[in-house]
Each structure stands twice: as structure tokens, then as C-alpha cells.
Amino acid sequence: MSRLDSKQRWGLAFGGILLTLLMAAVFTFGSLNVPFEPRSWRDVMVLYAVSSLITAAFLVFGLILARTTLRLWAERSREQLGARFKTKMVVGAMAISPDGRFLAIGYGRAQTPSEDCFVCLWEIATGKVAWQRRGHRSRITSVAFAPDGKTLATGSTDTTILLWDLTTIEPGLKRVAEKLNQAELDKFWEDLASADAAEGYLATWTLASRPEQSLAFLEVRLQAEKPVAQPWIDQSITDLNSDDFKTRQIAETGLRKLGVEVEADLRKAFQSDLTLEARRRIEGLLVNLNGHRLPLPALRQLRAVAVLEAIATPEARQQLRHLAHGRPNAPRTQQARSALARLDRPE
Numbered sequence: 001m002s003r004l005d006s007k008q009r010w011g012l013a014f015g016g017i018l019l020t021l022l023m024a025a026v027f028t029f030g031s032l033n034v035p036f037e038p039r040s041w042r043d044v045m046v047l048y049a050v051s052s053l054i055t056a057a058f059l060v061f062g063l064i065l066a067r068t069t070l071r072l073w074a075e076r077s078r079e080q081l082g083a084r085f086k087t088k089m090v091v092g093a094m095a096i097s098p099d100g101r102f103l104a105i106g107y108g109r110a111q112t113p114s115e116d117c118f119v120c121l122w123e124i125a126t127g128k129v130a131w132q133r134r135g136h137r138s139r140i141t142s143v144a145f146a147p148d149g150k151t152l153a154t155g156s157t158d159t160t161i162l163l164w165d166l167t168t169i170e171p172g173l174k175r176v177a178e179k180l181n182q183a184e185l186d187k188f189w190e191d192l193a194s195a196d197a198a199e200g201y202l203a204t205w206t207l208a209s210r211p212e213q214s215l216a217f218l219e220v221r222l223q224a225e226k227p228v229a230q231p232w233i234d235q236s237i238t239d240l241n242s243d244d245f246k247t248r249q250i251a252e253t254g255l256r257k258l259g260v261e262v263e264a265d266l267r268k269a270f271q272s273d274l275t276l277e278a279r280r281r282i283e284g285l286l287v288n289l290n291g292h293r294l295p296l297p298a299l300r301q302l303r304a305v306a307v308l309e310a311i312a313t314p315e316a317r318q319q320l321r322h323l324a325h326g327r328p329n330a331p332r333t334q335q336a337r338s339a340l341a342r343l344d345r346p347e
Contacts, residue, residue: 092140097121098149098342099306099335102130106140106154119143119154119164123197125294125302130201135162147345150310167205167310180210185217192307193300204303208310215315218304222323230327233262237269240278252281260294264329294331301332309339317343 090108097104102121117140120132138158145152152164180188191203207214239251255262263286270282294302305323308316320343323336 092117093143093154095143095145096124097145098147099309099338101125101302101306104143104145104152106136106143106156108139117156119152121152121166121201123200125299126195126197126200128195128197130197131166133164136160167209178210180206180213185213189217189221189300192303193296195296200299200303204306205310207307211311211313211316214307215311215313215319218307219319222301222304222319228258228261228327228330230329233258233265233327237265237282240281241275248277248281252285255285256288258295259298260289261298261331262329263289268329298331302335305332305335305339308336309343312343 091105092108093106095104096102101124103124104119104121106119107117117136117138118132118134119136119140121130122128123130136154136156136158137160138156140154140156142155143152150165150167152166153161154164155161188203188207191199194200194203207218233255236251236254239247242248242251255266266282266285266289270279270286274282305320308320317340320336320340323332324340326333326336
């Protein structure tokens with residue numbers, strides 16, 4: 001069972017107080033054997049007060065339940081993937097992008113009758129909206145990605161099907177020059193590590209739309225930003241079995257800082273023969289990782305892999321093959337291998 005946030009706890013407490021008052025009124029009238037019939041204005045006011053309490057209680061519970069929280073779970077491990085997605089809108093349809101990085105949601109109704117219904121992409125790693133558009137006049141009932149992940153189709157009860165180009169930037173944003181200077185390239189590299197999903201999305205497709213510049217730039221940056229070495233991770237996991245308390249603490253702190261990046265290594269180690277102390281520490285690390293987000297440097301690596309996949313030229317595939325030979329359990333390595341598999345898939 002998921003935990004309630006502060007607003008939900010306050011709402012439940014308030015609703016509980018109202019229901020308690022209602023029950024107290026019922027028991028009071030019942031214990032006094034008062035025939036509760038509206039024969040006077042006083043009785044009418046009592047009935048009105050009781051009905052108001054019931055209405056207020058249902059309103060509070062309705063407001064609590066109106067906010068939708070979406071979570072993604074791994075089928076095999078049954079662990080939560082990425083962050084939670086919270087929305088106050090009615091969800092009409094959902095779909096996961098072919099690369100597994102985005103959750104597309106078509107909403108069931110607009111915020112006001114005069115507005116169009118909209119569709120948006122939630123980035124799974126950050127739990128934030130990366131892209132959104134409006135267009136349908138009525139409830140969106142179906143959402144589907146094209147195999148290359150660059151087009152999204154939505155169907156609605158307004159009898160229309162719309163195709164969305166996911167590579168275009170948000171209307172109203174300032175467009176950058178066709179050829180980027182070094183300062184702009186550096187800025188978009190920093191934006192690839194942004195916690196703002198929309199900034200990361202814009203940087204991804206801006207770089208992907210300029211393949212000649214981006215390939216040379218990313219080759220240098222990705223080589224300079226090397227992931228954590230596998231021997232260090234293996235040694236840190238081994239140190240969790242150390243007889244020295246300080247050594248165990250240093251190892252646990254280092255693994256905790258790496259977060260989701262070492263999750264696969266921790267799960268593999270958890271299946272091996274461990275001391276009770278090491279098993280307890282690894283279990284604590286895994287519980288702490290459940291639903292946590294990737295560190296921003298690791299997130300930048302995945303977005304950079306997405307740029308190479310979107311470019312899809314022989315040079316881009318060569319860089320992906322190089323990244324695919326990295327540390328086996330590293331998210332960057334796994335994403336590069338998945339990208340190559342998608343690109344090599346026959347159409």
C-alpha cells in the first residue's frame with residue numbers, strides 16, 4: 001500500500017472529524033429517543049445541518065480521490081520504475097514510448113468547457129511533463145506511438161484522430177540558429193542533465209536535428225564523462241561484508257550516492273551468499289531506491305543516447321556500439337544496447 005501525502009492525511013482527518021460529529025448527533029438523538037421528524041423550523045435546521053455535514057464529508061473525500069497518482073512497475077521484479085506521476089485530470093488513455101523513457105497520457109476532459117483536451121509526455125525518469133499539446137474537443141480515448149517514437153497518434157470521442165510530431169519544440173519558444181556555436185552546444189549539454197523534463201526534451205531534439213555538429217560534440221563529451229568503474233562497485237559491495245564498521249559505512253555511503261545506477265548490481269549481489277549484516281545493508285539500499293530517480297549525470301547519459309538513436313546514421317550507430325560495450329549493468333550501456341536493437345529491427 002502506498003503512503004498518503006500530507007494533503008491526503010489532512011483531508012482524511014477532516015473528513016473523519018465530520019463523520020464523528022455526524023455519528024455523535026445520530027447517537028445523541030437515538031439515546032434520547034427523540035422522534036426526529038421535521039415538524040418545526042428547528043427540526044428543519046437540524047436536518048439541514050446534518051445533510052451539510054454529510055455533503056462536506058463526501059466533498060472532502062471526493063477532492064482526495066480526484067487527484068490521480070500513476071505508478072509504473074517492473075513485471076518481473078515488481079519494483080516501482082521511475083517517479084510517480086500526479087495529475088488532477090481524468091486520464092483517458094496511456095502508452096509507453098518504444099524506448100521506455102516516456103509515458104504518453106491523453107486526458108479524458110479539459111480543465112474548463114471552453115478548453116481543448118490535451119495530450120502530454122511524462123518523462124519516466126523525472127516524473128515531470130516534457131511535452132504537451134492541445135487539440136481534441138472531447139475526451140481522448142486512445143494513444144499510440146509510431147515504432148520510431150517520433151510520432152504520436154491520439155483518438156477522441158470527437159471522431160478525430162490526430163498525429164503529433166514529437167520532434168517539434170513547444171510553440172512560442174525561441175528557436176535557435178540552424179548552426180550552433182560552442183556556447184549553445186555547451187548549454188544544451190548542460191540541459192541534458194536538467195531536472196526539468198521540458199528542458200531536457202528540448203535539448204535532446206535540438207541536438208538530434210543537427211547531426212553533423214552533435215555527433216562530433218557528443219563523441220568528445222561522452223568519452224570525457226566516464227561512468228563509474230565496475231571494479232569499484234564490486235569492491236564496495238564486497239566491503240559491505242567487511243569486519244570493520246567504518247569500511248562498511250564508507251561502502252554503503254558510496255553505493256547510496258550512485259543510486260539507481262548500481263541497482264542491478266545490488267540485486268545481483270542480494271541473490272548471492274551474504275552475511276546477515278551485508279544482506280541487511282543491501283536490502284536497505286534497495287528499499288531506498290524504490291521509485292527514486294536517476295542522478296542527473298546518469299540522466300544526461302541516457303538523453304545523450306536518445307540523441308544518437310534519433311540521428312540513426314552509421315556514425316551514430318558506431319558511437320552507440322562503443323557505448324554498448326561499457327559496464328554491463330550501467331544504465332547507459334543497457335540503453336545503448338536497446339537503442340541498437342530498435343534501430344536494427346526490420347521495419
